[in-house]
Amino acid sequence: MNISIELSLYPLAEQEFKSEIWAFIKRLRQVDGLKVVTNGMSTQVFGDYDLAVKHVMQEIKLVHEKLDAAVFVCKFINGDRSHVEAES
Template sequence: MNISIEISLYPLAQEKFKTDIWAFIHKLRAIDGLTVVTNGMSTQVFGDYDLAVKHVMEEVKLVHQTIDSAVFVCKFISGDRSEVEAES
């Protein structure tokens, strides 16, 4: 089963917020089997359900452990919506 996850990360009160966001994205891009697409508003992760959810949640936890305050807005959508997104 596949999943599509849309994530927006908002580090609060951080001077280096872009660095924190890109570090999060690069870690997800390093996972074999995941497709990670970014734009100015969010990051989309596509792949096997268990693989994607496991790694996204590990990275969310790491951000919360290393950044004083951060907000995540996430959408979890069943199926691979990467082709649908590309057609829009």
């Protein structure tokens, strides 16, 4: 079974956060079997359900360990929605 996950990261810490956001995305992009797409608003992760959820949760934990405070807004949708275009 496949899954589509949309993530937005909002660091609440005063420390430098852009590098941590890009490091988060880069680590997810290195996982074989995941498709990771970014835009100015969010990151989308597509792939096998167990693989995607495992790695997304690991990366969320790493960010929470590194930053004093960070909020993640996540949407989990069953199925691979990477081919679905946004409607106008």
